[in-house]
Amino acid sequence: MEPWQESYSLSTQAVLWAPIVLLLVALALLATHLVQPNSRRWTWKALAGLGGAMMLAQLYLSLVWVPPEKYMGDTGRIFYAHVPQVWMMLLGLTLNFGCCLAYLFKKSWVSDSLAEASAEVGVYFGAVGVSLGAIWAKPTWGVWWTWDPRLISVTILLLVYAGYLALRRFIEDPEARATFSSVVGIFAFVSIPLVWFSVKWWRSMHQTQSNPQTVDPLMTAVLRWSATAFLCLLIVFTYQRFLAAHARVQREVALPDALPTKGAALS
Amino acid sequence: MSLLAAEYAGHVTGGWGYVTAAYGLTWLGIIGYATSLFLRKKERP
Numbered sequence: 001m002e003p004w005q006e007s008y009s010l011s012t013q014a015v016l017w018a019p020i021v022l023l024l025v026a027l028a029l030l031a032t033h034l035v036q037p038n039s040r041r042w043t044w045k046a047l048a049g050l051g052g053a054m055m056l057a058q059l060y061l062s063l064v065w066v067p068p069e070k071y072m073g074d075t076g077r078i079f080y081a082h083v084p085q086v087w088m089m090l091l092g093l094t095l096n097f098g099c100c101l102a103y104l105f106k107k108s109w110v111s112d113s114l115a116e117a118s119a120e121v122g123v124y125f126g127a128v129g130v131s132l133g134a135i136w137a138k139p140t141w142g143v144w145w146t147w148d149p150r151l152i153s154v155t156i157l158l159l160v161y162a163g164y165l166a167l168r169r170f171i172e173d174p175e176a177r178a179t180f181s182s183v184v185g186i187f188a189f190v191s192i193p194l195v196w197f198s199v200k201w202w203r204s205m206h207q208t209q210s211n212p213q214t215v216d217p218l219m220t221a222v223l224r225w226s227a228t229a230f231l232c233l234l235i236v237f238t239y240q241r242f243l244a245a246h247a248r249v250q251r252e253v254a255l256p257d258a259l260p261t262k263g264a265a266l267s
Numbered sequence: 268m269s270l271l272a273a274e275y276a277g278h279v280t281g282g283w284g285y286v287t288a289a290y291g292l293t294w295l296g297i298i299g300y301a302t303s304l305f306l307r308k309k310e311r312p
């Protein structure tokens with residue numbers, strides 16, 4: 001145990017370590033969901049319940065339990081909702097990249113449907129996360145928005161993925177849609193490292209990434225808690241959106257278990 | 268500069284309105300997106 005950890009109360013220790021235990025529970029539920037098809041009726045409900053309960057607790061922890069930030073005061077509490085949602089955006093869009101690659105190699109409708117779901121959920125979390133950043137920027141920077149490298153790069157990212165989703169709407173043929181959007185999804189992924197490293201590569205007003213060594217353990221505890229809660233929501237949202245996308249493609253190809261084939265006519 | 272102003276120089280004071288707006292938007296987003304997913308559930312076979 002680190003020296004600073006010994007000086008904190010039992011409740012702080014609980015908030016610091018409970019999200020790690022709950023994260024393992026969430027990952028175990030996800031693994032069960034993926035490995036045991038019969039469990040899919042209840043695993044997503046368990047994840048939704050866990051995420052909902054953690055979100056309610058997150059409200060208390062971030063608005064009441066954790067003290068105000070030293071320089072930003074109570075405005076710093078926005079941090080506990082802004083940062084995890086932007087992380088979920090990056091996670092969702094990274095999953096989209098993996099699914100796009102998988103589709104091109106395996107030609108699986110599951111990969112294609114999961115790519116659509118993860119992109120939409122990623123854009124949703126990104127849009128809310130960036131909006132929260134603007135709300136935080138007004139009292140701290142003095143402006144709602146400025147053309148800073150981090151803000152420009154994340155705007156480009158959201159526009160590119162909005163284009164990806166629009167492309168999927170425009171193409172009616174399921175096989176052409178899956179192929180073209182997979183190529184676009186792979187190119188769109190370039191914007192992710194651009195966003196991540198923008199604060200290091202260019203002079204940015206946005207702060208660089210923090211880590212547990214550079215912030216107070218109380219902040220780390222609440223941030224961990226929030227990240228686990230939003231991760232549960234990310235999984236549930238992506239799964240539910242996947243079901244809708246997969247149902248649509250199954251209707252379109254008429255044969256539920258059919259695999260797309262090169263050059264096959266889909267009338 | 269008054270004593271209070273000197274004490275808070277360089278610090279952001281207040282801001283609960285911004286915090287309320289941020290958390291309100293977060294919850295509105297969660298409820299709204301979850302509802303849209305629930306409505307799309309009806310489209311499934």
